[in-house]
Amino acid sequence: MLNLGILISGRGSNMESILKSIKKKKIPINPAVIISNKSDAKGLGIAKKLGVAVEVIESKGFKGSRTEYDKKIIKVLTKYKVTPKNGLVCLAGFMRIVSPEFVKKYRNRIINIHPALLPAFPGLNSQKQALDYGAKVSGCSVHFVDAGMDTGPVIIQAVVKVDEKDTEKTLSKKILKEEHRIYPEAVSLFARKKIKVSGRRTKIS
Ligand code: GAR
Numbered sequence: 001m002l003n004l005g006i007l008i009s010g011r012g013s014n015m016e017s018i019l020k021s022i023k024k025k026k027i028p029i030n031p032a033v034i035i036s037n038k039s040d041a042k043g044l045g046i047a048k049k050l051g052v053a054v055e056v057i058e059s060k061g062f063k064g065s066r067t068e069y070d071k072k073i074i075k076v077l078t079k080y081k082v083t084p085k086n087g088l089v090c091l092a093g094f095m096r097i098v099s100p101e102f103v104k105k106y107r108n109r110i111i112n113i114h115p116a117l118l119p120a121f122p123g124l125n126s127q128k129q130a131l132d133y134g135a136k137v138s139g140c141s142v143h144f145v146d147a148g149m150d151t152g153p154v155i156i157q158a159v160v161k162v163d164e165k166d167t168e169k170t171l172s173k174k175i176l177k178e179e180h181r182i183y184p185e186a187v188s189l190f191a192r193k194k195i196k197v198s199g200r201r202t203k204i205s
Contacts, residue, residue, distance in 0.1 A: 002190075004082065005085075005089045006018065007091050013179075014045070015092045017184055018031075027191050033055055044053045066097070070098060098110065106121070114150050116139065117139045117159065122149055128168045129161060136162055138160060139159040139175060139178060140182060153201060155189070
């Protein structure tokens with residue numbers, strides 16, 4: 001069975017939805033470790049309650065380069081046997097850009113959830129970006145992580161309608177509900193080796 005490492009920075013609701021799906025035996029993967037770059041991330045408490053190992057690698061005040069920081073992440077992942085051979089790394093609200101070295105080492109084994117229909121509205125505050133743009137639909141995307149920002153091959157997307165009355169808060173809530181549905185689904189597909197990457201496209205069998 002593959003080993004899963006989840007990287008978080010805060011609330012951890014996507015992490016929770018993945019861990020709960022694993023507990024319900026919906027995903028054949030071993031939840032090996034949760035790593036946070038912030039010691040006060042709410043998700044750490046949730047992970048502990050669910051009986052999963054947690055580690056903090058504080059990024060605030062870290063003096064080294066992005067590559068050096070990611071080396072620390074790789075060391076912890078390796079300690080929990082989340083390796084490029086038999087591991088999957090999920091970014092779940094991990095608010096850091098990962099280094100090209102990390103991406104290269106874990107090629108097509110790092111995935112991310114983004115609260116917009118990529119390639120629209122990458123980066124931060126995507127729900128606000130969608131509202132400000134006047135989009136009539138938005139949604140979320142699970143994608144492989146490459147060296148760019150939110151640019152890797154898409155695995156699954158879900159669409160939500162943007163209503164005239166929507167605020168950033170109500171739109172975020174609608175999108176989050178879909179995030180909690182598609183992220184565990186994508187992890188399950190990966191764990192069952194159902195995803196093939198061919199250039200920019202993914203094929204789901
Ligand atoms: C989620 O909405 C996720 O899509 C977003 O941060 C939130 C984290 O919530 N990620 C990004 O914006 C990445 N660019 P969570 O900690 O409750 O999962």
